[in-house]
Every structure is written in C-alpha cells, then in structure tokens.
Amino acid sequence: MRSKANIKGHPIHPILIPFxxxxxxxxxxxxxxxxxxxNSSYWQTGGYLEIAGIITAxxxxxxxxxxxxxxxxxxSSGKKRAATHGLVNLTLVVVFAIAYTLRDDSSVGxxxxxxxxxxxxxxxxxxxxxTLAYRNQIGVDIRYAGAGKWNEAHIANSSGLIEVAAxxxxxxxxxxxxxxxxxxxxxxxxxxxxxxxxxxxCHKGGSLAGGAMIxxxxxxxxxxxxxxxxxxxxxxxxxKDDIAxxxxxxxxxxxxxxV
Ligand code: FES
Numbered sequence: 001m002r003s004k005a006n007i008k009g010h011p012i013h014p015i016l017i018p019f020x021x022x023x024x025x026x027x028x029x030x031x032x033x034x035x036x037x038x039n040s041s042y043w044q045t046g047g048y049l050e051i052a053g054i055i056t057a058x059x060x061x062x063x064x065x066x067x068x069x070x071x072x073x074x075x076s077s078g079k080k081r082a083a084t085h086g087l088v089n090l091t092l093v094v095v096f097a098i099a100y101t102l103r104d105d106s107s108v109g110x111x112x113x114x115x116x117x118x119x120x121x122x123x124x125x126x127x128x129x130x131t132l133a134y135r136n137q138i139g140v141d142i143r144y145a146g147a148g149k150w151n152e153a154h155i156a157n158s159s160g161l162i163e164v165a166a167x168x169x170x171x172x173x174x175x176x177x178x179x180x181x182x183x184x185x186x187x188x189x190x191x192x193x194x195x196x197x198x199x200x201x202c203h204k205g206g207s208l209a210g211g212a213m214i215x216x217x218x219x220x221x222x223x224x225x226x227x228x229x230x231x232x233x234x235x236x237x238x239x240k241d242d243i244a245x246x247x248x249x250x251x252x253x254x255x256x257x258x259v
Contacts, residue, residue, distance in 0.1 A: 217235060
C-alpha cells in the first residue's frame with residue numbers, strides 16, 4: 001500500500017528512523033563507556049546523542065502517524081500492530097527523556113538502567129515496524145505487471161448511484177481504491193467490464209486494492225486469499241468468507257457504482 005507520506009512514492013518514515021535508532025543506541029553505548037573508562041567526555045557525547053535521538057524520533061513520528069491514519073488498512077491485524085508499534089515508540093522516547101532529565105553523575109546507574117529498557121523497546125518496536133513493512137507491505141508501492149500506478153480517490157459520503165471513474169480510466173486488471181465516506185471500495189477493470197468490491201479481506205483485513213487482480217480474481221497481498229471480483233466468492237483461503245460486491249454500470253463514458 002503506497003504511503004501517504006512519500007517522496008515520489010518512496011515512504012518518508014523509513015528514511016528517518018535510522019537516525020533515532022543510531023542516536024539512542026549510541027547514547028547507551030557512550031554512557032556505558034563513561035562508566036567503564038571513567039572518561040567524562042563520553043558522558044557529554046551520550047547527552048548530545050540523547051537529545052538528538054529524542055528530537056529525530058519525534059520528527060520520524062510525523063510520517064509514521066500520517067501512515068497510521070492514511071495507509072494502514074482500518075480494522076486489520078496491521079492496524080493493531082501499527083498501534084502497538086507507535087505506543088512502544090512513544091513510551092521509549094519518554095523513557096529516554098526521563099533519563100536525560102536525571103542526567104548527572106550521581107544517577108549514572110539509574111540512567112543506564114532506563115536507557116537499557118529504552119533500547120530493548122527500540123528493538124521490539126523495530127521488529128514490529130519490520131513486520132509492518134515486509135509482511136503487511138505498508139508503504140510498499142506495489143506494481144505487478146500491467147497494474148499501473150496506485151490510483152485512489154475520495155468521494156463525499158453519499159448513497160445511491162455514484163460516479164467513480166471515466167470509462168477508459170482503468171486498463172485491464174487495473175484497480176482504483178475509492179473512499180466514499182468511511183467505506184473503502186475497489187473498482188477494477190477485468191477486461192470484460194468493471195467490478196466493484198469491498199477493500200477489506202475478511203481474513204485479517206488486508207487491503208485488496210494493494211493486491212493483484214488477474215482474470216477477474218483478486219488476491220490479497222497479506223496471505224494470498226483469492227476472491228471472485230464479480231460475485232465476491234472466496235476462491236482460495238485462508239479467508240473463509242466472501243467479500244461484499246457492489247453493482248456497477250457504465251453509461252455515456254462514465255462508470256457508476258451503487259452503494
Ligand atoms: S488478510 Fe490474510 S489473506 Fe487477506
């Protein structure tokens with residue numbers, strides 16, 4: 001799913017996160033060096049790294065929050081994972097900030113203990129972030145053969161017959177994610193006509209618009225469940241239930257769906 005916070009399709013969050021990771025782990029390393037060598041300049045460097053780590057973590061959080069609300073599919077296992085990822089990050093930043101405020105020679109043991117806890121949380125958060133990127137494909141701008149560029153539109157909340165595309169807008173096997181109020185609907189061109197179906201895989205909530213549609217079948221990008229785009233029937237698991245489909249009409253060069 002293409003990131004909402006991107007530069008030419010490249011997600012910004014992964015560009016920024018190496019900075020707080022390096023700075024905050026560096027903080028712990030330099031503070032331990034201070035204790036083991038007795039050299040106070042390591043302590044000073046640790047303090048600078050701690051400030052840099054906290055500031056860059058807050059900056060990196062901005063595109064992360066944008067992706068949480070705009071990219072991660074709602075009501076999905078990925079959404080829960082992303083919420084945990086954000087919460088762990090927020091907590092570890094607070095832990096490092098507390099360590100920084102305590103920073104004087106008499107509290108070295110407590111400071112290193114806090115920074116050790118923060119560093120462990122950093123690894124947990126990194127693990128969750130890696131799963132979001134490499135398994136849930138959050139921020140991945142998927143381009144399977146013939147799929148074209150990511151296509152998404154927002155339409156004001158309404159019901160009845162809604163204009164969603166021009167008739168020639170999508171080539172065969174291309175999809176468009178349409179938001180109508182809080183509804184997420186995928187419009188697809190099967191080559192034998194347009195189809196519309198819900199954007200939520202009923203297994204764990206993967207976004208079908210981020211998957212692949214070939215020969216009238218859409219495959220979920222998360223665990224490979226397949227659905228008939230016209231009827232919504234599940235053709236291959238692990239999903240067990242069908243997805244909702246919506247009536248589509250083409251008239252005078254315009255595609256409409258009924259919701
Ligand atoms: S979320 Fe698991 S197959 Fe779609």
